[in-house]
Amino acid sequence: MKAAPEAQRRLLDLQAVDTALAQLAHRRKSLPELAEIDAVAREISALEDERVRAQVVVDDLDRDISRLEKDIEQVRLRKDKDQKRLDAGGSLREVEGLQHELATLNRRQSELEDAELELMEQRETAEATLTEVQGRISAAVARRSEAERKRDETYQEITKEQEFKTAARVPLAADLPADLVTLYDKIRTESGLGAALFRAGRCGGCRIELYGADLNRVKSAPADEVVRCEECRRIMVRTSESGL
Known part of the structure; x- marks a missing residue:
């Protein structure tokens, strides 16, 4: 030629x-923010799994606490009923039976309340764990948003430069x-x-x-x-x- x-x-x-x-x-495809966004996305995904597990623990404890509260309320209602019967009087045998049942109910209520207190302490710990995970998720989401902002700003700069270079190329090629x-x-x-x-x-x-x-x-x-x-x-x- x-x-x-x-x-x-x-x-x-x-x-x-x-x-x-x-x-x-090449710069557009290899921005450090792209790798950071991918890494943070994986981190958020793992944290979401951790958050779900922490939430399940809290929900399970809430369910158990709710069940205990219902049991405690049933014991209280039974005690109130027996106490009214005891206050109304009756035969010695009936009185002794009611007193025995009230003592049993008091012990049962104490056991249930102790169990509830233990579960509430566990729930406090589980809630703290859940809050901590949610905090890490929020921090990771903020990092991803900042990386995306930087990526978009750089994309705009690259696009402007590409448009400028492309415009400059046209007359160069046309003149050859x-x-x-x-x-x-x-x-x-x-x-x-x-x-x-x-x-x-x-x-x-x-x-x-x-x-x-x-x-x-x-x-x-x-x-x-x-x-x-x-x-x-x-x-x-x-x-x-x-x-x-």
């Missing part, structure tokens, strides 16, 4: 823009021969770099230094010949820095 030396040199300007666009695209741009774009699509400066006998694409016949091939090529590297197949742009 033939192309004016100046057109070939302007390929380097086009490549510089495309390299900047590729770097911006269409077949040269087509070849350049094909190589760039395949390898990420379409054209590179040939400097001091070295390909700027693969960094391989040319010797002997390979170097003579480049030296003897007409100025308007589009020379490609035998190794990486990229366009080698010759300038005063090429050492030819």
Whole structure:
């Protein structure tokens, strides 16, 4: 392929823009905030599981405490009923029976109240655990929100820069021969770099230094010949820095 030396040199300007666009695209995909957001999301998921387990413990204790309160209330009602009967009087046998039952009910009430007190202490500990987990979730959610805010701000900056670079690319490409741009774009699509400066006998694409016949091939090529590297197949742009 033939192309004016100046057109070939302007390929380097086009490549510089495309390299900047590729770097911006890579930056968009590899922002540290993205890794942080993923890590915090996993942390929140694990904490939610922990919160559910803590909530289950609290709910189970609430259910047991509620059951004990009902049992205690039933004992109190039974005591009130027996006490009224005792106050109403009766035979000695009935009085003794009621007194015995009241003593039994008092012991039962004391046992139930002790059990309730123990469960309430357990619930206080379980509630503290639940609150602590909820606090860690809130902190993690705040960290995720901050990371998302930074991510979005950086995305906006990158988008503006991409739009600027893309706008600058259009006249650069339009000012070059269409077949040269087509070849350049094909190589760039395949390898990420379409054209590179040939400097001091070295390909700027693969960094391989040319010797002997390979170097003579480049030296003897007409100025308007589009020379490609035998190794990486990229366009080698010759300038005063090429050492030819």
